[in-house]
Amino acid sequence: MQSSPSEPPIGQRLQQSFYDRPTATVARELIGMLLLHRLHAVTNAAVTNAAAIDPDNSPWLGGRIVETEAYLAERDLASHSSRGLTPSNRSMFQAAGTFYVYPIHAKHCLNAVTEANGVGAAVLIRAIEPLWGLSWMQTRRGQQDPLKLTRGPAMLAQALAITRDDDGRCLVTDPDLGIFSNQQTKPPTVKRTVRIGVSKSKSRLLRFVDQHSKYLSRPFSKRR
């Protein structure tokens, strides 16, 4: 039943050429796309109750991206790449379409690497509208309210069962992880604001939101 996601209609998987463009452009265009992760009963250690999963019925978890932030390669002190390549941020310097997962405040954040190999830029996915695997995500989050399931980067990582072990996977080729175009919904109204929780380069308008989504980590406001 759930071995392949069915709603809303999934379009094409985003290819490397989508990610290999200016980071703010990628961040803006990711709004409305579909992020999906398939749990594996045997291989995914993040599943707390692996025995309960039918291997022939691996659930897809995910939904529609409603909030992103761009972290640039140059003149962006909030970006992890601003201090150069280190062992912990190496994924951010890999090819466009690489999945960069890093720990912060004892939690995790999910990014899609952008631009050319070695540059060091990425888009943080901050929130989605949960659509697939709702009951799995509710269990993982210990939270029934769909509005509080994936509303923020750390909540999203917990709901989708993504950990640092998933750092470095490829969003373009991994059969169980990717971002897909959304063929059905009308294009969202995208607004830009300042990024959340950053203390450096804080005035730059590099956060992108679907203005009318109920699933944002913070509502859009006209104040910058």
Next chain:
DNA sequence: GCTTTGATGCGCT
């Protein structure tokens, strides 16, 4: 080795 910081979220007021 030690200290500070941080792309957070929750609970309480």
Next chain:
DNA sequence: GCGCATCAAAGCT
């Protein structure tokens, strides 16, 4: 709206 638990990384010493 504010305080704070929590911990990995980085930068000192």
